[in-house]
Amino acid sequence: MKITINGQERDLQGLDEQTPLLWVVRDELNLKGTKFGCGMGLCGACTVHLNGEAIRSCITPVGAVKGQEITTIEGIGSEENPHPLQVAWQQFNVPQCGYCQSGQLMSAHALLQRNANPNDAEIVSAMSGNICRCGTYPRIKKAIKSVAK
Ligand code: FES
Numbered sequence: 001m002k003i004t005i006n007g008q009e010r011d012l013q014g015l016d017e018q019t020p021l022l023w024v025v026r027d028e029l030n031l032k033g034t035k036f037g038c039g040m041g042l043c044g045a046c047t048v049h050l051n052g053e054a055i056r057s058c059i060t061p062v063g064a065v066k067g068q069e070i071t072t073i074e075g076i077g078s079e080e081n082p083h084p085l086q087v088a089w090q091q092f093n094v095p096q097c098g099y100c101q102s103g104q105l106m107s108a109h110a111l112l113q114r115n116a117n118p119n120d121a122e123i124v125s126a127m128s129g130n131i132c133r134c135g136t137y138p139r140i141k142k143a144i145k146s147v148a149k
Helices: 021-028 084-091 101-114 120-127 137-147
Strands: 002-005 008-011 047-050 053-056 069-071
Touching: 047 101, 053 101, 084 101, 084 137, 101 120, 101 137, 120 137
Parallel strands: 002 069
Antiparallel strands: 002 008, 047 053, 047 069
């Protein structure tokens, strides 16, 4: 079974197609930026992109994404070359504990891809599936608005 992840085709031989994509990303591909929170599609910590749309990797069997494009937090920017959203996250000191933030960034990125200038209600709606126990929501909104055009 092949998937394309962060622009690279990867061959996942011998893997049970029911394995959640989250565990493939973390354990098979060693991309640890994507986090496990609830494992039930409820918290958003495991958010990645499937063909540019935000999905919950904990409830997505890897067999369902065969031959498709997956992007993880490692694929949107790097320390040397951060995505503008990652720069804004730093500028607005968004994270506290940080655990949910890669999922938050992936949802924010998907939002701006389909709507370059979201209003407050659209931001709240798009981000409503990403839970933050530290309550960083106001700063997340500010950071997204600073990048919106
Ligand atoms: Fe996937 Fe919570 S770990 S939504």
